[in-house]
């Protein structure tokens with residue numbers, strides 16, 4: 230596709246030079262995000278909206294047309310054939326307070342509320358790789374897994390729901406109305422097809438999980454996200470949830486169990502087993518002591534294959550750092566594409582800014598909080614505009630004009646300096662441990678922002694812990710975060726450590742457990758999964774329980790079996806547990 234022609238068709242050809250200068254070719258258009266457009270210098274909200282709508286159409290078209298998918302990543306190339314059975318996750322998000330408002334307000338105001346809500350909800354869904362199936366009244370139905378399937382569709386749906394829920398304070402403020410959202414998420418097999426008459430057909434999915442997600446939404450109170458058991462089971466090691474018991478669902482014979490989503494996992498580390506890693510913990514202890522004594526920190530770079538225990542080790546670091554008086558903040562780089570990957574640093578900065586609020590909230594940062602940071606000297610007044618940009622908070626009108634006049638390079642540099650300033654002043658107030666995980670998914674823009682965080686380590690009590698898999702490791706591609714670096718290359722657990730972990734899972738060892746131990750080869754994730762599936766029929770495929778498994782499958786390197794992994798033809802990832810009978 231010719232980018233200049235496409236822009237011309239939208240009446241926005243004034244942006245063609247920026248697109249050209251930034252090497253945006255036709256194949257990249259469907260993946261552009263609001264952040265990218267901002268970086269390209271599209272400062273007008275109206276223009277951005279128009280471009281995003283057109284980008285959404287390109288994406289829909291690319292999804293519906295398998296031939297157009299040749300440039301997508303391999304995991305995204307599982308397209309739906311007509312009338313195909315698919316494993317999907319369905320998300321319903323519904324406005325609360327809308328019925329009352331619709332009785333009080335005139336049609337224009339109602340339309341304004343719906344538009345604002347759909348803009349936020351649709352953007353979050355698309356950003357996480359979902360498809361907007363339809364808008365029904367004040368509700369959005371989204372599908373993750375069809376027509377395009379990813380390795381981690383349930384997780385994407387959950388993150389999209391959380392993203393929408395976290396946007397509510399901003400929506401309330403913008404609209405001046407007391408609105409809220411509630412959501413339901415269910416996964417299962419559906420029939421994906423073009424439904425309709427000869428005159429009008431639309432791609433959609435039908436099946437029990439659609440009905441279930443909708444009913445879960447009805448049961449969710451304002452601010453709540455309810456999950457079906459299948460979603461909960463697949464993500465239980467990554468989410469904090471509360472059992473809400475059984476609920477009746479029209480059309481289903483027996484009641485179904487539902488789970489209230491509290492957030493992404495922050496399980497109290499103290500209660501969970503932790504084995505081995507003595508030398509890594511000693512290295513961390515030394516870095517902590519030096520950091521506190523000298524007021525200077527470092528980057529700690531933890532590297533290792535999937536499931537080896539990077540996250541678990543970092544949790545232990547955080548636990549110990551807190552005991553030593555450190556404040557901890559973290560961000561996670563997601564694999565949802567370049568645009569949203571940037572959110573790792575945004576989430577981190579948001580968490581630092583909100584922590585300073587008198588009444589910290591989970592929602593968006595308010596302009597007042599940014600003003601307070603300037604007043605307290607934590608960022609220079611001339612940097613406030615970059616913080617508005619970084620946190621996606623609408624700036625005051627006078628700053629907007631200033632921002633509009635800047636070129637992309639000035640903006641990026643301004644954002645980097647602001648990140649360094651803010652992190653440094655937070656660390657000077659109290660020793661800080663910042664964790665940014667999964668750098669193997671990061672692009673150049675994320676890395677530049679992480680470098681800006683790393684800048685602050687050399688003269689502030691700041692420890693920046695980064696994790697990456699070996700495959701995709703940005704340091705192997707020549708990236709260096711700056712400042713002193715301690716690199717920790719994680720090795721598999723030693724036999725005795727793996728044994729201790731196995732005992733913890735099973736209680737006692739058996740020949741079966743010993744065979745799992747051998748197969749897992751010191752990888753704790755594989756070991757846990759093997760042991761926990763002790764009761765399953767060896768030949769029955771079981772659905773993946775974590776992202777790592779899916780990804781391993783997609784790289785064809787599942788060490789559980791010496792055979793190549795099998796992919797279920799239409800329902801995403803599944804494994805066959807072989808040769809390891811209890």
Ligand SMILES: Nc1ncnc2c1ncn2[C@@H]1O[C@H](COP(=O)(O)OP(=O)(O)O)[C@@H](O)[C@H]1O
Pocket residue numbers: 466502503504505506533534535536537538539540541542730753754757777
């Ligand atoms: N040292 C350890 N002690 C106990 N359990 C561990 C240890 N390392 C990893 N695990 C467990 O193994 C699983 C995978 O670990 P994780 O830290 O998520 O791996 P990674 O981040 O490297 O992909 C988790 O369930 C985790 O709790």
Ligand SMILES: [Mg+2]
Pocket residue numbers: 539540541666
């Ligand atoms: Mg991890």
